[in-house]
Amino acid sequence: MSYIQVNNLWKEFGQTPVLERINADIEQGAFVTLVGTSGCGKSTFLNMLLGITQPSRGEITLEDQPLKAEPDGERGIVFQRYSVFPHLNVRQNILIALEFSASPFLARLFGQAKNEALRKVDEIIERVGLSHAATRYPHELSGGMRQRLAIAQALIARPKVLLLDEPFGALDPGIRKDMHQLVKELWQQEKLTVFMVTHDLQEAFLLGTRLWVFDKVRHDPDDASVYGSRITYDLDLSTPQSAANADEFSGEIEQTIAQPVNTLPSS
Amino acid sequence: MRLINRQPSPPVKLLLGILPFVILFFVYVGASQQRLAENPNDKLLPDLTKMSTAMERLALEPSKRTGEYLFWQDTGSSLQRLALGVGISALMGLIIGLVNGAIPVVRANLSPLITAISLVPPMAILPILFIIFGLGEVSKVVLIIIGIAPFIMRDMQARTLEIPSEEIIKAQTLTANSWQIVIRVLLPQILPRLLDTVRLSLGAAWIFLIAAEAIASTDGLGYRIFLVRRYLSMDVILPYVLWITLLAFFIDWGLRIISQRMFPWYHSQKH
Ligand SMILES: Nc1ncnc2c1ncn2[C@@H]1O[C@H](COP(=O)(O)OP(=O)(O)OP(=O)(O)O)[C@@H](O)[C@H]1O
Ligand SMILES: [Mg+2]
Numbered sequence: 001m002s003y004i005q006v007n008n009l010w011k012e013f014g015q016t017p018v019l020e021r022i023n024a025d026i027e028q029g030a031f032v033t034l035v036g037t038s039g040c041g042k043s044t045f046l047n048m049l050l051g052i053t054q055p056s057r058g059e060i061t062l063e064d065q066p067l068k069a070e071p072d073g074e075r076g077i078v079f080q081r082y083s084v085f086p087h088l089n090v091r092q093n094i095l096i097a098l099e100f101s102a103s104p105f106l107a108r109l110f111g112q113a114k115n116e117a118l119r120k121v122d123e124i125i126e127r128v129g130l131s132h133a134a135t136r137y138p139h140e141l142s143g144g145m146r147q148r149l150a151i152a153q154a155l156i157a158r159p160k161v162l163l164l165d166e167p168f169g170a171l172d173p174g175i176r177k178d179m180h181q182l183v184k185e186l187w188q189q190e191k192l193t194v195f196m197v198t199h200d201l202q203e204a205f206l207l208g209t210r211l212w213v214f215d216k217v218r219h220d221p222d223d224a225s226v227y228g229s230r231i232t233y234d235l236d237l238s239t240p241q242s243a244a245n246a247d248e249f250s251g252e253i254e255q256t257i258a259q260p261v262n263t264l265p266s267s
Numbered sequence: 268m269r270l271i272n273r274q275p276s277p278p279v280k281l282l283l284g285i286l287p288f289v290i291l292f293f294v295y296v297g298a299s300q301q302r303l304a305e306n307p308n309d310k311l312l313p314d315l316t317k318m319s320t321a322m323e324r325l326a327l328e329p330s331k332r333t334g335e336y337l338f339w340q341d342t343g344s345s346l347q348r349l350a351l352g353v354g355i356s357a358l359m360g361l362i363i364g365l366v367n368g369a370i371p372v373v374r375a376n377l378s379p380l381i382t383a384i385s386l387v388p389p390m391a392i393l394p395i396l397f398i399i400f401g402l403g404e405v406s407k408v409v410l411i412i413i414g415i416a417p418f419i420m421r422d423m424q425a426r427t428l429e430i431p432s433e434e435i436i437k438a439q440t441l442t443a444n445s446w447q448i449v450i451r452v453l454l455p456q457i458l459p460r461l462l463d464t465v466r467l468s469l470g471a472a473w474i475f476l477i478a479a480e481a482i483a484s485t486d487g488l489g490y491r492i493f494l495v496r497r498y499l500s501m502d503v504i505l506p507y508v509l510w511i512t513l514l515a516f517f518i519d520w521g522l523r524i525i526s527q528r529m530f531p532w533y534h535s536q537k538h
Contacts, residue, residue, distance in 0.1 A: 050440075070439065073440065073442040077437060077440050081433070082433035083434075085438075085452060086456070086532055086533075087530075100441050100442050100447055137531075137532045138532075139535055154441075157441045
């Protein structure tokens, strides 16, 4: 059986379907990038993986177990914003992850235990390149540094799956490149399974071992909201050969992404 | 340059800020002199000497009847009632507001009740308080609590709900349980907001304090003002009002400084 399975997944908000009949098998260690026009349901899909949104029909399994209906330590998340705690400095922001799991009642570590935890914290701070800013508060960090912190915080909890919802959407192009490198390195070292939503097709091709495009297959000429999105492209990027083959679709995909979801032409 | 873009330099700003006070002062002194020139026994606008003699008598000489320094006794009693009332309200507001904001089941249970209580005009139930708690200290403190605690609770609930859900989701992915989220994510972020809310509610707290003291008390700033009103003693009333204003100012200022010292991350976030 595959690592993660998506079985006939539907999601409706009230009467409005957003996703319909999503089926997929994801192997361990995959880096899945999700693209699609705004409002097509990418975040909704990620939120179902995370456990904060429940499917209307169908289910997702991780290692053959249905996903828990609330967030837990198996799935880490980095949002575009608000991922870190504003009242804690960089070190405390990461330390708190260890404190949560080690100290159920006080959620604090002391003495020897704390020193040991801090050694781990400083190690990961070093890996994400924040050593020089270890005692700064989030508001004293740049956007890129804040996302580095969010990633470090998610990783120290050792999740099986890492979910990224447009994590670099608010960053400058130059800083994005550094972040791509960082994420790629960490993904390889930690043997994580990653799902990343992005608006940047280049980024999707560059980072992913697998690229999904969400789009509507069926269209109602009068009302665009009658049908939900499905996975219209599922491209294998895991080998240089397959990536080169996939590249020929980039033009079509670029068009799909650029289209506003409500004005799609009827097919 | 447009008027909206013209910034006064620091000394000019200071001067502009002080000016209205100076004008007010001189207008008062002028008006007082004029009235006293017409009628030396006029009580409505006493001059500075009269006020300072009256205050000297209250602050520096022990009262003939009780042997107390009345001004300081009034100040101490009022501040104690205020501190108790506001302190208890803040604690209740923090705990109930935080739990309400954090736990939907509790919120569904308590929120309507708190909203209803906050709509009761506190002054209207003052007689009930006197009947239940007697005319002593308790009913005055309870009036302040009834007056401001529901407001603080509601505000704390709103502030808790304002914390981005991303942070709470993140904490759950870091394996935090509900209790851990409350004490490590929500509580520390709510404390500086509590100080803000307390500062806002102090004005109302003073109103309830003075009202309670005016109606049933044997000391306190509000009691004294209403007592000497019978003798038209403006020479006592005016300095007392000024003193209350000063106290209010310094309490507010002190809370602001405490907040800035304790929660620097909060204040630099707001810019
Ligand atoms: N809680 C909700 N209640 C009702 N409708 C919702 C809810 N969440 C999302 N939607 C709707 O579902 C659709 C998909 O939203 P979603 O956030 O998943 O889009 P997205 O692909 O992430 O878009 P973007 O690229 O702009 O982030 C949108 O039309 C949105 O209005
Ligand atoms: Mg989205």
